Amino acid sequence: MGSVGAKEVPVLLDAEGRRIDGRRLDELRPLTIRAGPLRQADGSAFVEWGQNKVMAAVYGPREVHPRHLQQSTKAVIQCRYNMAAFSVDERKRPGLDRRSQEISKVIAEAFESVVFAEEFPRTSIDVYIEVLQANAGTRCAGLVAGSVALADAGIPMVDLLPAVAVGKVGGAIALDLKKEEDNFGEADLPMALVPQSGRLVLLQMEGHMTEPELAQALELGVGGCRTIYEKMKAALRDRYSVAPVAAEAS
Amino acid sequence: MGSVGAKEVPVLLDAEGRRIDGRRLDELRPLTIRAGPLRQADGSAFVEWGQNKVMAAVYGPREVHPRHLQQSTKAVIQCRYNMAAFSVDERKRPGLDRRSQEISKVIAEAFESVVFAEEFPRTSIDVYIEVLQANAGTRCAGLVAGSVALADAGIPMVDLLPAVAVGKVGGAIALDLKKEEDNFGEADLPMALVPQSGRLVLLQMEGHMTEPELAQALELGVGGCRTIYEKMKAALRDRYSVAPVAAEAS
Amino acid sequence: MGSVGAKEVPVLLDAEGRRIDGRRLDELRPLTIRAGPLRQADGSAFVEWGQNKVMAAVYGPREVHPRHLQQSTKAVIQCRYNMAAFSVDERKRPGLDRRSQEISKVIAEAFESVVFAEEFPRTSIDVYIEVLQANAGTRCAGLVAGSVALADAGIPMVDLLPAVAVGKVGGAIALDLKKEEDNFGEADLPMALVPQSGRLVLLQMEGHMTEPELAQALELGVGGCRTIYEKMKAALRDRYSVAPVAAEAS
Amino acid sequence: MSEEVTAEILQTHILDLAAEGRRLDGRGPDEYRKVSIEPGFVVTADGSALVRLGETMALAGIKLEVGKPFPDTPNAGVLTTNAELIPLSSPTFEPGPPQPGAIEVSRVVDRAIRAAETVDLTALCVTPAEKCWTCFVDVHILGHDGNLIDAALLASVAALSGATIPLKRFGVGEADRPLEIHHRPIECTFVRLGDTIVVDPTFDEEHAAQGRLTVATDEIGRVVAMQKGLVGAFSPDDIKSVVRRAFVHGDRLRAMIGRNGR
């Protein structure tokens, strides 16, 4: 958002309301989801979304590490969102920076809002999200991948968690920002929806919007999440139909 | 001490024996002590001393973290002396540097010399000292604040621990150095006194003094500590008179 | 190996096949080993080898730190190979860098290949190797020192572990490289031998060799190890003859 | 175990009260605690303010240093926000590296300051691509009774409002000049307690909460940052209502800082 003092700002919205990649304001980037690509994990998913590539794996319920985080009445949901060094234009130093730690925290809280954690006291459910190639919206791609991986692992949940970012670009509210829109747009608002209840379990915002714009953004985002939701369910159906026995066992 | 190669040295002592801020050699800077300013802590104190502002809090006796430090016959006294990033002229990186770690160690050893630690086996008594604004003598201000906070927390002790630094400035032994005196003076000698026994439980020295100067410095410091001792007791009396019930309970 | 882009390469082998320090290709540098120089340790050794000075100490079998590394059926062999800041030409920052961590790992695995670890379940045997002065071949010097220290500590082992590096220098295979040969030579191949079985428990290689060269290097190295083996046994004999009672007790 | 039982009883009690629109400390659902702002608390800082929300206490200090601009913003200064949740402030904080909670406070405060264009970063450029001012906003939490984000941002904005650029100290100019402030974002935090959403939660309310929502607004009617935290969920209608309330509280709190904050 608002790269103060930056060199040049591209035109983000043309006269016909088309965006930098030709999309309409309410149009998602291409999204493909594959459930179960990793055999070592209890559950996994690979998401390609626009130019994002994100892998997620779930381990658990299993013993808690470190021990003192163990809770006697429920499972601990731990999340690690990490970016590969080569996933961004300027090489990122390996390891979790502050941004990754914050995102790990809000994603863990989102998942904990839907997982039936009381069913697995004294255990840990670990969600690992690796961003291999990034182009804006990686935390939403991570939520989608992590959520499908949790389902793939057979973890009981209220619902899947579709997620998408809405933003403000060239003065208009737009769905699913890509990198240039995120860098030079006016606002970015990622969210994750519980489709069944219509409530949001992740919501962040940066930039500036008026109250009416915000209302519009929430509506656009919820609609986007519902589209993504269908793709998530389809990915899980594909997984089960390909390997029914393995899915059963997981 | 002895900033070798530094740009300019101010005049620290005038012809009439007055110091840079007008004080006599045996004069303390203004000192105010408030016991119990923090409600979350088991005990606390806030000290303004010259241009120092130091807050201390005590938690405990409580469970020991990390566990392996637990001792079966007595409480562990842990101390963390920390400086806020903005407490000094040149911003300090957050976190404990080596100086802070050394000071934390000698302060903890000073407190352990007066606390009846055997009364609380397998527990920890944690003293947190935060320097918010620094102007020489912060470890002594921290000792005074920490000691009052320990008393405020109801921890049984042999005695309170008044503390002060004596130094050598413009060739003379002077009580309670301020920043310019500490930076450009010839020696700095912080000490903490057990008033009842007349013994010192903290003593450090840096700079250079002859044996007679050292003897003079010890005498001056012990006298200064006795003055400070009265202010510490007064602060605790004020605390009890304002909130007798809370004090009783602590 | 292969300092690409470096300023100047010295002549490593003269017309008569003599090396930079006058040695023949199959000649070791002077080596002295002293067993038991440190009284605090359960076992210790000091090795001077060419211009290397390496001290090793062994502690254990003792409690495992950190606890979670404990194994129920055998001792854990832990090794820490460390270089003093002043042991090399350009000062090394204190602490273990990646090179030291890798060497610690392969040395620990070499020792674990010969120690009867099952005799001491739930314990740790800790081998500390400190390089005080370095001149190529420090990991081999560390293996020799650590191995003698283990014997000095009375740890039961299949055999001692003599070690040496063979390299390729000026086109020829040479025993026991010194610094200039290591820096400007074509290959370096450190190894550690179990004399009794004729097998290698440590083997690394960097640089380039053909298959026949490699075969020649292995032969040269095994021969060198057998010479070193005799010196190791002599050092332990000296130790026992000087202080038979202490050796008995250890 | 007994601690867990106590915590559960307290949580139930807080939720029961909330169902009747009541709170443990007697406040109404939309009632903020008593706020005090003490600017200039620390003279070693280039700007500072001590803020109290009830027993929550945050001390912000500003330091400016001459540094180098980032390559991608050669005409702008650099702003860095860091919040320290020191163990002095709460029995629940332990010494050690910053925990996710502290990082979250730092980043949410940072986002609000940045998105609202609180500080004119281009005015902190000295020589493009070469020399600029780096502005450090350091927040020291001294007392934790809940709602650290609001306290930390309020202290930060108050400290920035009274800050000076130390031109003399760095030999960059003859006289210091005030740091120019464009906008004054205010963060307002709410938690869900059953069907009730209450403002300015205490420590105990945060532990009983089913979701936390922070909304930062500025004085020209913009939402500049939001953060949902903790386990729990909010409907779009919840969010819109919370945003409305955040504007009202924001205007009131902003007025306490005053025009120049000094």
Place this chain on the structure above:
Amino acid sequence: MSEEVTAEILQTHILDLAAEGRRLDGRGPDEYRKVSIEPGFVVTADGSALVRLGETMALAGIKLEVGKPFPDTPNAGVLTTNAELIPLSSPTFEPGPPQPGAIEVSRVVDRAIRAAETVDLTALCVTPAEKCWTCFVDVHILGHDGNLIDAALLASVAALSGATIPLKRFGVGEADRPLEIHHRPIECTFVRLGDTIVVDPTFDEEHAAQGRLTVATDEIGRVVAMQKGLVGAFSPDDIKSVVRRAFVHGDRLRAMIGRNGR
């Protein structure tokens, strides 16, 4: 304890099979798993490749940046290799700083790349002693079913083979140009299972093994790196025989990368 028992039973079974020249997954002692190489997997990298050896999966990404040469090699660029054994890839990896296992993989891969003179480092010099390209080889292990070293080097060499130097991005030239590759080292790893030495071990075979031996070879008949790992021992004859086999596998795998890797 039950886990340890299971592990011991599995180990015994693997060793019993090996004594008859058989393996758990049906391979022969000198049979490598199915290998696939997917170059250009990550477009944000200056070069990349995803490699699979059975269920083992390594993704290498290359990044080039303008930096400063080391003082002792003023006419050469800088090469840095780092392997991340992220917890996603195996139930046995935990979050935290790199463990000795990850460091070993990084260093053994680095040594092979360096000793084989894979990249012409002098061609990465821009201005002697002042400016050069730093080439980062980052390997992300995505699936761990044994033999990480072979997978990591294969991915690295394939990624380097297709990499470009981003002259435009750093304003050093008009057009990007391909990174020049001299040699293509291939690492081939073996483990001892009793008297049998098998190639390309799985995770379970590594845990049953009595010693591991890795040999890196290049296309002009040189051994460029070796590493013995794990608890166990090899005779000189074992080593010579392993080297022979490593050349055969190396040539086959090298052919999969192709001449220009793109």
Place this chain on the structure above:
Amino acid sequence: MSEEVTAEILQTHILDLAAEGRRLDGRGPDEYRKVSIEPGFVVTADGSALVRLGETMALAGIKLEVGKPFPDTPNAGVLTTNAELIPLSSPTFEPGPPQPGAIEVSRVVDRAIRAAETVDLTALCVTPAEKCWTCFVDVHILGHDGNLIDAALLASVAALSGATIPLKRFGVGEADRPLEIHHRPIECTFVRLGDTIVVDPTFDEEHAAQGRLTVATDEIGRVVAMQKGLVGAFSPDDIKSVVRRAFVHGDRLRAMIGRNGR
């Protein structure tokens, strides 16, 4: 538990002996252990010395590098002291980051070197505000049988006394020249055992002690550093008497270093 009991019995025994003016190793209260100093022990260092106090062993190495002066001391070089209490030297030390004990040794040694103006730092300035020598004093503790501070400073001063400035290695001059030493501070440490204050404590005496006091003196009659450590207290008269004794021991130990230390 049995370890604790043993420790307590040993402590009582040491205190009982001290009450009669005796010590476990037969020394008198003011008797120092046998001291040996081996200068030039490490040829890779620019100066070095191995010091033994009984079984306590400290190896100091000096390294000089060309660096940049601190902004507030543009005409002076930089001096850095670091002591490593490596786990090789004692069963009580564990691997990991420096513990408070190691930091205390480093800092007390550093203060003595600095306050005594051991090294003429202005002579280490090469170009004011731009280029200077950084002098690293690294102390490796190889054996810990108590009194690490005295051993570490003695080794450091002996190493500095024989050090050369490597002008050739850094291309700053034609020939190396000796590092100039102004003063030679000696630290002398005492512990209280009941009413007796003994010099040069062993490991066991330190654990039995009720307070430790270190006094650094130089050859022109100045006290240049002091440090009280451990749990315990000293009266002003104790301190004055300890200072007197420290001067006597200091002069004797200083003579062992010799005029030029080489």
